[in-house]
Amino acid sequence: MTRARLILLNAALGPLDYRVPAGMSVEPGSIVVAPLGPRPMIGVVWEAERFPDVPSVGDNRLRPLLGVLDAPPLPAPLRRLIEWTAAYYLAPHAAVLRMALASMSALEGGKTVIEYRPSGALPERLTAQRAQALERIGERQGLVRELAAIGDVSDAVIRGLIKQGALEAVEVSTDLPFPRPDPDHAAISLSPGQEAAAQRLVEQVRSGESHTVLLDGVTGSGKTEVYFEAIAEALKQDRQTLVLLPEIALTEPFLDRFTARFGCAPVPWHSGLKQSDRRRAWRAIAEGEAGVVVGARSALFLPYRKLGLIVVDEAHETSFKQEEGVRYHARDVAVMRGLMESCPVVLASATPAIETRHQVELGRYEEIKLPSRYGGAELPEIIGVDLTHDPPDRGRWLAPPLVQAMRETLARGEQSLLFLNRRGYAPLTLCRHCGYRFQCPNCSAWMVEHRLTRRLACHHCGHEVPTPDSCPECHESDALVACGPGVERIADEVKALFPDARTAIVTSDTLWSPARAAAFVRDVAGGAVDIIVGTQLVTKGYHFPELTLVGVVDADLGLDGGDLRASERTYQQIVQVSGRAGRGEKPGRVFIQTRAPDAPVMRALLEGDDAAFYAAETASRRSANAPPFGRFAAIIVSDTDAALARETARRIGAAGPRQEGLEIYGPAEAPLAVLRGRHRWRLLVHARRSIDLQAIVRDWLSAIDWKSSTRVSVDVDPYSFV
Incomplete structure (x- = not known):
């Protein structure tokens, strides 16, 4: 090849042609370095015929490639997948390609790096942050910034531990071979x-x-x-x-x-x-x-x-x-x-x-x-608890039948699981004196109280502040009230009801790494946990033979919000978490707390009628021409300037195509109107399956200009409508 067509890792650019210097050998898939303006950039050689619309430039005007990286070329099937993904999801080829080149250091030749691990010695001055870092690092090793992330501290704290001798240097080869799995290692007895x-x-x-x-x-x-x-x-x-x-x-x-x-x-x-x-x-x-x-x-x-x-x-x-x-x-x-x-x-x-x-x-x-x-294990017995007829005690969230079942389970030495898909202690904190509510300064969302860490956190942008002792509005002390339950609040209730029970809280806040997940599994399997209180993280994948009771604290929670898949998602989550009960020789029971026992999804859960639920849901989707029978694409417009976001969304809506089998809803302010400081508007495109939705949206948006501060993204087959 004397010239090469490249996709560079720059989403703002399309394919570009370069000259292949004499003596350099490249092929489709080769990972190369090319000049872009004054700086070098990584790119991948592509078949020229896959992008026939690139303007032709004479060889004498092409800039030469700078080099070929010591890495295997990307295979043709992967290149076709990148093309398909970019076309279907209306994404730049470079953005998809970046996922294939997910380790920049892997594109270099073999080398060693210096990592650090605990030496067993303690620093002369053990500050709270140093102690936290050493506790979270445990026996792991890594680069300075990796250990800082694990310990949730700054790089300076890790460097201080190195200087004090609490962390020691280790030279690590970057390319040690992996052991080969043996297909005949252990025979499995199958039914x-x-x-x-x-x-x-x-x-x-x-x-x-x-x-x-x-x-x-x-x-x-x-x-x-x-x-x-x-x-x-x-x-x-x-x-x-x-x-x-x-x-x-x-x-x-x-x-x-x-x-x-x-x-x-x-x-x-x-x-x-x-x-x-x-x-x-x-x-x-x-x-x-x-x-x-x-x-x-x-x-x-x-x-x-x-x-x-x-x-x-x-x-x-x-x-x-x-x-x-x-x-x-x-x-x-x-x-x-x-x-x-x-x-x-x-x-x-x-x-x-x-x-x-x-x-x-x-x-x-x-x-x-x-x-x-x-x-021979049996599926668990499903028991409904109608909270309108059998409510929890005042200030509590667990109904009497579920509490009694937990008491019986503990007495037998078996384990229980309480499921509530809401992290933290409470979803809303307000002042009983003046009514002030804690809202994220970057998002149109309430701050969630986390009592384990004494923080108020936004679950959308990650903004955190310490929980204050008094109201920031009226300065009244002892006036802050937690509204609604999260898993931490349920865990507090469990401790009050069963003070001798050993409780584990399982959320993405507590199981932030595979190592933490492994420690949790060991504790439960070893009998060191009596009651698990968790979010959707515990609904799948775990097998605990001694876990015989599951309680769904608020089965109606996932039905709010008008999501197309709300009923299906709720059904799936509850079936999955119910499946944690009775997986060994002992029978299992599942208590589902609900205020709407007659809702179709609740009836299907309580009666175990999988076929009826899916038949009804499928018929509902078919009548609405919703996926999989029709197609959706969301257009999300955002800007730090509220007026600019609104104006751009309105211009996009006004320019929308008009044709049979295609409907455009909006623009409307997004349910989550502000996210990470950006004001958001949404449009929803609804089309018959026979329509080339991607081509329509691509042509529609390409004819409109917007300010550089404005972001317009397309979500084909959306799952989130906020």
């Missing part, structure tokens, strides 16, 4: 139903063809063990497997189960990895040495050399939808990657999304069902 399901998945892996399978099994049916057999087959064929998990907190328990089956851990990929581990993982994946990768949604765009299987565990989870940057859905992109890599994709779930069920009905996906729990 006849599991064996039949596993053999079907193994056949799909052997076929080497793209095929999407819904592995639909009730909670506790052993879906993980079934798809482990497909992973074993991919390993025997020397092909790579990707397992996507919805939460970082689920990674560590999964690694333990995987290690027991295959003799070593898979290669992890998530935001909690330190820089040297990300580099090592990226290169092992790109060179084909990483046999099995388990990670969050971003692992989907890594440069696998020989991908043979993709598993999306808990495929119904809404956390697979990216809400910022490139707003893709990992479940749907996984299916496309399987198509481009000619490999099967397994969507595993006890509560599949309506979109997935619809694909099964159309014959595009195959369904494999596991209708019963493994080993």
